[in-house]
Amino acid sequence: MAFEGLTERLQNAMKKLRGKGKVSEADLRATMREIRLALLEADVNFQVVREFVKTVEQRAKGAKVLEGLNPSQQIVKIVDEELTKTMGEAAVPLNKAPKIPTIIMMAGLQGAGKTTTVGKLALKLKNEQNARPLLIADDVYRPAAIEQLQTVGQQIDVPVFQLGTDVDPVEIAKRGLEQAKTNHNDYVIIDTAGRLQIDEKLMGELGNIKAAVHPNEILLVIDAMTGQNAVATAEGFDKVLDVTGVVLTKLDGDTRGGAALSIRAVTGKPIKFVGQGEKMADLDVFHPDRMASRILGM
Amino acid sequence: ANFRHVDESFFDDLEDMLIESDVGFEMSMKIADELRQEVKLQNAKKPKDVQNVIVEKMTEMYDQAGNGENSTIQMAEKGPTVILMVGVNGVGKTTTIGKMAKMYKDQGKKVILAAADTFRAGAIEQLNVWAQRDGVDIVKSAPKSDPSSVVFDAVKKARDENYDVLMVDTAGRLQNKVNLMNELSKMKKVLTREIPEAPHEVLLVLDATTGQNALTQAKTFKEATDVTGIVLTKLDGTARGGIVLAIRSELHLPVKYVGLGEKVTDLKPFDPNDFVYGLFKGLISE
Ligand SMILES: Nc1nc2c(ncn2[C@@H]2O[C@H](COP(=O)(O)OP(=O)(O)OP(=O)(O)O)[C@@H](O)[C@H]2O)c(=O)[nH]1
Ligand SMILES: Nc1nc2c(ncn2[C@@H]2O[C@H](COP(=O)(O)OP(=O)(O)OP(=O)(O)O)[C@@H](O)[C@H]2O)c(=O)[nH]1
Ligand SMILES: [K+]
Ligand SMILES: [Mg+2]
Ligand SMILES: [Mg+2]
Numbered sequence: 001m002a003f004e005g006l007t008e009r010l011q012n013a014m015k016k017l018r019g020k021g022k023v024s025e026a027d028l029r030a031t032m033r034e035i036r037l038a039l040l041e042a043d044v045n046f047q048v049v050r051e052f053v054k055t056v057e058q059r060a061k062g063a064k065v066l067e068g069l070n071p072s073q074q075i076v077k078i079v080d081e082e083l084t085k086t087m088g089e090a091a092v093p094l095n096k097a098p099k100i101p102t103i104i105m106m107a108g109l110q111g112a113g114k115t116t117t118v119g120k121l122a123l124k125l126k127n128e129q130n131a132r133p134l135l136i137a138d139d140v141y142r143p144a145a146i147e148q149l150q151t152v153g154q155q156i157d158v159p160v161f162q163l164g165t166d167v168d169p170v171e172i173a174k175r176g177l178e179q180a181k182t183n184h185n186d187y188v189i190i191d192t193a194g195r196l197q198i199d200e201k202l203m204g205e206l207g208n209i210k211a212a213v214h215p216n217e218i219l220l221v222i223d224a225m226t227g228q229n230a231v232a233t234a235e236g237f238d239k240v241l242d243v244t245g246v247v248l249t250k251l252d253g254d255t256r257g258g259a260a261l262s263i264r265a266v267t268g269k270p271i272k273f274v275g276q277g278e279k280m281a282d283l284d285v286f287h288p289d290r291m292a293s294r295i296l297g298m
Numbered sequence: 299a300n301f302r303h304v305d306e307s308f309f310d311d312l313e314d315m316l317i318e319s320d321v322g323f324e325m326s327m328k329i330a331d332e333l334r335q336e337v338k339l340q341n342a343k344k345p346k347d348v349q350n351v352i353v354e355k356m357t358e359m360y361d362q363a364g365n366g367e368n369s370t371i372q373m374a375e376k377g378p379t380v381i382l383m384v385g386v387n388g389v390g391k392t393t394t395i396g397k398m399a400k401m402y403k404d405q406g407k408k409v410i411l412a413a414a415d416t417f418r419a420g421a422i423e424q425l426n427v428w429a430q431r432d433g434v435d436i437v438k439s440a441p442k443s444d445p446s447s448v449v450f451d452a453v454k455k456a457r458d459e460n461y462d463v464l465m466v467d468t469a470g471r472l473q474n475k476v477n478l479m480n481e482l483s484k485m486k487k488v489l490t491r492e493i494p495e496a497p498h499e500v501l502l503v504l505d506a507t508t509g510q511n512a513l514t515q516a517k518t519f520k521e522a523t524d525v526t527g528i529v530l531t532k533l534d535g536t537a538r539g540g541i542v543l544a545i546r547s548e549l550h551l552p553v554k555y556v557g558l559g560e561k562v563t564d565l566k567p568f569d570p571n572d573f574v575y576g577l578f579k580g581l582i583s584e
Binding site: 150 | 314317319320321323334386389390396398417418419420421423424426427428430431439441472473474475504507508509510511512514532534535536537541
């Protein structure tokens with residue numbers, strides 16, 4: 001069951017049509033089925049797929065592509081355009097506070113890549129803006145989460161604020177912010193513990209951290225290998241936090257990354273960065289068009 | 299979507315539900331077809347009967363796909379049982395070792411952990427916290443040192459000092475990274491060189507939130523390390539881990555344990571019946 005790209009799929013589906021001239025309703029239906037399949041295999045959420053295919057079908061009918069010369073290529077083009085549109089037309093930059101420090105908070109499920117992304121983002125800001133970030137170790141639950149962030153901090157030569165594991169995360173965030181103000185750090189990046197979006201207590205904690213420090217940017221970190229559940233996760237975090245952006249991690253793998261489309265479609269929030277490896281330099285700005293091609297296997 | 303009548307729309311809902319559980323399109327269609335036939339065959343009409351038919355048939359399909367393999371942990375007849383944990387980044391390898399080590403310790407076994415993830419920031423400290431919590435021993439070395447040498451030290455110590463169980467933690471790696479997959483094969487060879495039957499288990503840890511990529515993970519890790527079983531983690535969330543059905547059907551790998559949380563007690567032997575029930579939770583009324 002190797003993944004076929006959408007282009008091949010549509011070409012196969014339409015092979016029979018060559019020389020037939022016009023394409024029938026039934027042919028169109030078969031084509032839409034192939035699109036639906038390709039998106040499902042890429043892990044786009046099935047409800048998102050349903051809506052998406054409807055849009056594409058309408059456009060295809062409207063544009064009368066089926067009467068044209070190369071219907072399969074025209075449909076691929078429509079799909080590609082619609083995908084890119086859904087995922088946002090251009091890269092969206094990081095929010096910035098009018099007065100330093102800009103406060104960035106990470107949130108997401110367990111193991112998504114939050115702590116690693118904190119380090120990557122700090123390095124990026126350092127390299128590109130000569131920034132002086134402060135990292136706040138606000139995960140008091142995962143074993144050795146603080147040591148992990150401290151090691152990351154050492155690797156990129158950025159200070160880490162921590163108060164151990166016996167202090168309330170809301171308090172840690174507040175005190176960390178005070179220190180950043182005293183030391184004139186221009187960015188504060190808060191690492192939080194992984195949690196399930198259905199965990200009311202821990203989601204409440206995130207809400208309280210947000211209320212206490214008013215982040216300029218709340219980044220939802222999501223693993224690119226996530227399947228159908230990406231929608232539930234994104235909706236759950238967005239409902240409590242009203243996130244300002246998304247980071248898609250582990251895109252250096254061979255996943256199609258359909259989660260990107262699902263998240264975008266249900267939250268409308270921009271994907272700002274993509275994680276492309278485990279090293280601190282492996283963070284890139286998100287490009288919607290590249291992601292569209294990847295999902296389609298083109 | 300609870301149902302009153304078992305009609306075509308019921309089976310449409312069932313297909314959607316399977317797809318929504320990450321079972322995958324092809325596998326979902328295959329299952330739905332078999333269930334359609336089975337329901338007809340058994341002439342089940344009442345919702346309650348249909349539910350029973352579905353859960354029974356699904357469990358049967360799961361068992362059949364298994365080629366009679368062992369769903370328990372293979373223990374060494376003599377000397378240490380060696381368990382190697384592998385998987386992509388962040389799935390729950392280290393945590394699962396923490397949970398399993400405690401389980402063996404509570405059974406009165408002498409347990410040792412090998413901190414062979416020398417790469418990820420804080421990985422050694424993380425395993426060390428688990429070793430302390432569990433009250434078991436650990437072999438570790440400096441960050442960035444050669445993981446195979448940690449494995450060598452650990453297996454030697456486990457054998458020479460009569461440990462019952464050695465659990466090897468490895469760094470997360472994406473299956474398309476050829477060098478890292480080779481490094482893993484090398485670690486496995488070191489174990490076999492010291493103890494010919496080792497590793498007795500190679501457990502692939504899969505995150506239940508993973509979509510279709512889990513199948514590729516299973517294939518590639520199986521090729522590189524002869525995986526003997528799966529641990530399916532994070533089933534306490536809203537994901538159902540349906541991809542293990544396709545993995546089972548294509549690669550015949552049994553799920554041995556499931557992770558149901560972050561606490562040491564949140565580990566349970568896999569129960570196909572519970573799992574199948576979980577997949578159809580929304581469809582099957584109480
Ligand atoms: N290959 C790859 N690995 C990544 C990427 N981002 C993070 N990781 C790895 O994913 C694993 C989990 O990353 P963490 O940063 O610890 O994730 P987290 O969200 O902080 O995890 P918790 O704090 O336990 O919830 C680690 O092994 C990281 O090295 C990425 O972009 N590519
Ligand atoms: N909710 C939930 N979280 C889990 C489960 N198992 C592990 N976790 C969490 O997932 C995160 C990653 O777990 P680790 O054990 O560090 O994963 P890993 O595979 O060792 O990660 P790397 O070594 O970075 O590749 C941690 O926050 C764990 O607490 C589970 O069954 N349920
Ligand atoms: K994950
Ligand atoms: Mg973390
Ligand atoms: Mg680990």
